[in-house]
Amino acid sequence: MWTRILLAIIAVIVVATGAFVAYAWEPALAPVQTPDPASFDAGLKQRGTDLARLGNCNVCHVGVGDARQDGKAFAGGRALPTPFGTIYATNITPDPDTGIGSWSEGTFARAMHEGVDQQGRHLYPAFPYDHFTKLSDDDVKALYAFLMTREPVAAKTPANELPFPLNIRLAIAGWKLVFFHKGRFQPDANHDEAWNRGAYLADAVAHCGACHTPRNSLGARQQHRTFAGGSSEGWDAPALNAESPTPVPWNADSIFAYLRNGSVPLHGAAAGPMIPVVRNLAQVPEEDTRAIATYVASIAGTPTPERQRRADELIAKLNQRDREAVGHGAPPGAGAAPGREAAERSGAGRDTAARETVGLSGTSQQPASPIFAGACAQCHSETRPHGAAGAINLSLSTAVNLPDPRNAIRIVRDGLHPPAGERGALMPGFADVFSDAQIAELLAYVRARFSSAPAWSDLDGRVRRIGEGKDNS
Amino acid sequence: MVTLTVNGGTHQTNADPATPLLYVLRDDLTLNGAKFGCGLGQCGACTVLVDGQPIYSCIAPIGALEGRQVITVEGLGTIDQPGALQRAFMAEQAAQCGYCIPGMMMRAQALLQRKPDPSDAEIRAAMQPNLCRCGTHMRILRAVRRAAGEMRSAAANIKDSTP
Numbered sequence: 001m002w003t004r005i006l007l008a009i010i011a012v013i014v015v016a017t018g019a020f021v022a023y024a025w026e027p028a029l030a031p032v033q034t035p036d037p038a039s040f041d042a043g044l045k046q047r048g049t050d051l052a053r054l055g056n057c058n059v060c061h062v063g064v065g066d067a068r069q070d071g072k073a074f075a076g077g078r079a080l081p082t083p084f085g086t087i088y089a090t091n092i093t094p095d096p097d098t099g100i101g102s103w104s105e106g107t108f109a110r111a112m113h114e115g116v117d118q119q120g121r122h123l124y125p126a127f128p129y130d131h132f133t134k135l136s137d138d139d140v141k142a143l144y145a146f147l148m149t150r151e152p153v154a155a156k157t158p159a160n161e162l163p164f165p166l167n168i169r170l171a172i173a174g175w176k177l178v179f180f181h182k183g184r185f186q187p188d189a190n191h192d193e194a195w196n197r198g199a200y201l202a203d204a205v206a207h208c209g210a211c212h213t214p215r216n217s218l219g220a221r222q223q224h225r226t227f228a229g230g231s232s233e234g235w236d237a238p239a240l241n242a243e244s245p246t247p248v249p250w251n252a253d254s255i256f257a258y259l260r261n262g263s264v265p266l267h268g269a270a271a272g273p274m275i276p277v278v279r280n281l282a283q284v285p286e287e288d289t290r291a292i293a294t295y296v297a298s299i300a301g302t303p304t305p306e307r308q309r310r311a312d313e314l315i316a317k318l319n320q321r322d323r324e325a326v327g328h329g330a331p332p333g334a335g336a337a338p339g340r341e342a343a344e345r346s347g348a349g350r351d352t353a354a355r356e357t358v359g360l361s362g363t364s365q366q367p368a369s370p371i372f373a374g375a376c377a378q379c380h381s382e383t384r385p386h387g388a389a390g391a392i393n394l395s396l397s398t399a400v401n402l403p404d405p406r407n408a409i410r411i412v413r414d415g416l417h418p419p420a421g422e423r424g425a426l427m428p429g430f431a432d433v434f435s436d437a438q439i440a441e442l443l444a445y446v447r448a449r450f451s452s453a454p455a456w457s458d459l460d461g462r463v464r465r466i467g468e469g470k471d472n473s
Numbered sequence: 474m475v476t477l478t479v480n481g482g483t484h485q486t487n488a489d490p491a492t493p494l495l496y497v498l499r500d501d502l503t504l505n506g507a508k509f510g511c512g513l514g515q516c517g518a519c520t521v522l523v524d525g526q527p528i529y530s531c532i533a534p535i536g537a538l539e540g541r542q543v544i545t546v547e548g549l550g551t552i553d554q555p556g557a558l559q560r561a562f563m564a565e566q567a568a569q570c571g572y573c574i575p576g577m578m579m580r581a582q583a584l585l586q587r588k589p590d591p592s593d594a595e596i597r598a599a600m601q602p603n604l605c606r607c608g609t610h611m612r613i614l615r616a617v618r619r620a621a622g623e624m625r626s627a628a629a630n631i632k633d634s635t636p
Contacts, residue, residue, distance in 0.1 A: 370491035374534020378513050388513055420601070428514035428602075432526035433533045 024173030026120040029110065031102035034094050034152075040145040048146025051139055053280040054205045054288060055132075057147075059273065060089040063155060075099075075153040080126055081233060081473040084219060085162035087126045095152040108144045109137070114182060115172075122172035124160070125180070125219065134185035134204035179220035191298075198295025201288055206281075208296065211237035211273065227299050234472035235272035236404050241299050245401045245453070248311040249303035256293035260286075262424050266315070268392040269425030271399065271407060271416055279419060318393055369445040371438060375430060382449070391427070394450040405443060405456040409466050412439055436463045475535045479504065480548035490536025495519045497535055498545060506546035506575040510604075517603030520576035521545045527583040527602075546575035549582060557627065558582055561620035562613075569607035577603050581617045589625050593618075 052058070063075030076091035076099075094101040100108065100118075107118050115129035116122055123129060135143075165171050185204045187196040202208045211232035213221045222228075229239030238245055248266045250258075262278040263269035270278045281289050303311070372382075379391035387393065394400050399407040413431040418424025430439065440459040447456055456462070465471050477484045477494075479502060488497050498504045498521070507530050510518030514529035521530045522544040550556030555563065558578045568574045577600065584591055584599040591599065596617050605613065 368491075370489070370534050370536045373491035374493050374536065375532045378532055389515065426515055428529055428532065432523060433528045434537055438537050 020173070020177075021170075023177065024122070024170050026110075026114075026116045026122070028120045029104065029107040029118055031096075031118065032104045032107075034096050034101035035148050037094075037149040040149055044142050044145040045149055047139075048142035048144070050284045050288065051143050051205060052146050053284050054201055055143070056206060056277055056280055057092070057143075058280070059276045060126075061092050062089070063153060065155065069153055069155040072151075072153050072155070074147065074150055075155045076157050077155055079158075082126055082219070083473045084166055085160065087124055087160045087162070088158045090127075090157045091153065091155050092147055093150050093153045093155075094148045095154050098154050098156045099152060100147065101152060105141065105144050108147075109140045112140050112143070115176065115180065121169045122176065124162075124172060125175065128207040128210045130180055130221070131204055131207035131210060133180075133182050134200070136184060136204075139205070175218065175220070179218070194291050194294050195298060197288075198291035198293070202292050202295050206277075206292060208240070208292075212240050231473070232273045234406065234466070235274075235410065236402055236407050237274075238398055238402060240296055242301060244300050245403065246398050247314055247396055247401055247451075249307060250297060250300060252290075252293045252297035255296050256290050259289050259293060262418075263390070265390075265392070266396055268397050268399070269416060271411055271425075275416075275419070275424070279422070279424075314395060318395070369442060369449075371434065371442045372445055372449075375433065376442075376446075379427070389426075394446055397450065400446055401451045401453055403453070405447070405459060405462055406466060406471060408443055408446070409439065409459075409463050412443065413463075413466065431467070436460065436467055439463045476539055477535060477543060478541065479543045480545060486535065488535060491534045493531050494521070494533045494535050494538060494543065495530040498530060498543075504545050504547050507579075508572050508575060510572070510576075515604075516573070517576040517580060518573050520579040520603065522579055522583055525583060525586055527580045544579070544582075546578050549578060557623045558585070558616070558620040561616040561623060565612045565616040565619060567609055567612040567616040569609050573603060573605045573607075577605070577613055581620065584617070585621055585624055589628070590621060591617075 058073050060078055060080060061074045061076050062078050063069035063072030064077040064079070069075040069077060072093075074092045076089045078089045080087045080089060091099040093099040096102045103111075103118055110116050111118075111123065111127075112129060112132040112135055114133065115125065115127065160167070185200045188199065191199070209221060209226060209230075211230050213226050214228055214230045216222055221230075227240040228243055229245075230237045240250075244250065246267055250267070254264050254267060258264045258267060258270070259278055259281040261282070262275070281292070376394075377387075379387045379389055380394050381387035381391075382393075397408075399411055402408070411427065412434075413429055415429030416425045416427040418426060434442065437460060440463045443463070444455065444459055447453070462471070475486050475488065475490055477486065477497065479498070484502055486497055486501055488501065495507055495509060498507055499509070507521050508518040509531060510516035512531050514532040517529070519529055519531040520527050522528070523533070523538060523541050525542075525544075546559075550559045558581055562568060562574060562578060567577075580600055580603050581596075584596065588595060593614070596614055600613065600617070
């Protein structure tokens, strides 16, 4: 009797294992001669160019390493820190040996739609095929045409640094079985064409949710919390749904302006991993960015009357201060004129005008911070909506109002820098000026002064750990 | 009362702790090398070293700098005995109006302390935050390369003469 039960159990295990292996096994696809770049249609290549920008391929698949490949588009090698280990972005140039030059269009389509490479190995979902599976066949064709017409770069991708059992590719098949839902984008008949276009571009192509949706302990997006805010490369990707922490609610126009320009007056500038994203979205057809904005605005929906009222009050208060500043002879948003007096007028130095003003969102009883007055107030006027050089009033800042302090810590430590040779928000970093304790003290002040959200906890520890290079996935 | 250590000397000042270092250097210590350019930490004319790292002194409140080593361009050499970077900038005639030059020299000093033999790409990347409106960039790059060479051969001579 017991023998029969044991045999039955073993039989079940064998069959299940067999079924899983059969399910998990994917064939290798034959290598092909690298297609002639001249064989691709110009219109198809152009569409592929736009889609590659919309899809932000260049953000991860960038060359890193020796001088030959450093910074080269699509050469790969960039380390992507994940909570599970480091994954290196692959070379997706048409180099036949180290890139995807020997991949047929069918092989490429399988990678995009199913997350399997040429050899039949399952790909880590750091490559967001859970989004790309929704791509139309035509768009995959266009992306293939784009990539196969790039300059081939010989650059071997470093081996991933993942612990057992995550380094076993078959384990990913199990992950896929539970979390990966294969299938093309399905339009929603309840919405118009522009919205559906935006939903397709945001979800299937730009994969906004890869960062802006929280993930579970196994690294899969939490479907019931779509766009509730996630993380990327040590930064928090703020919630885009009704939980959005921004003091002023976003709308389609402000999202569009932000995605095109990298900053908007009532929200501030893109930071961290969002900087290359807005740079890409500034270069695609305007109607595509507009469609994404339409869709993303609809995620949060119309703000509650209470939230809108608070935002209107804040804006009115800032505008009022702006008018007062004009009344006193200082033009709004003026840069500091040379000299100590000007710096003092703008809040630095010995002048106390800034400290006498009441808090805009936070408490009015906040004691003055010499660090803020001496380092921040030159640009981030405490009283006006916009300080010098277009710097945002911190009452409007997303980073200052997020539940977690790490974006603010990173911005204070490292500043904001546009890509080399390009326009963009510029803020100097203060990691070499202030100690960890001083940065923590400054941020505690900023949070209390400019946000009505609760104080951040363990700022000292968080600043220290980020300074040590931790907390980076 | 804030105590500052500048070019190896100790100074006490009654200035408000929020006062940016630049004003205390220029107004109170009469160290006029560092310049006021933008006052916003965007141009680099005010660059000095704090514990060996280049910082914008126009946005560095003195209250945060107690116990730190501040080095200004005056700390690199004197009129009679200019330092390696100062000699190199003169030899290459790297200054036109000269307003950005003290900041440039301090930024370069930080680089050469960290990396005695930088590549051209590394020099460009390190100097990137500092602006020059006259357009003497190519001369500035030459001066930094020259100073790097001089500093290395001086270091080699010291090593050679050490028994």
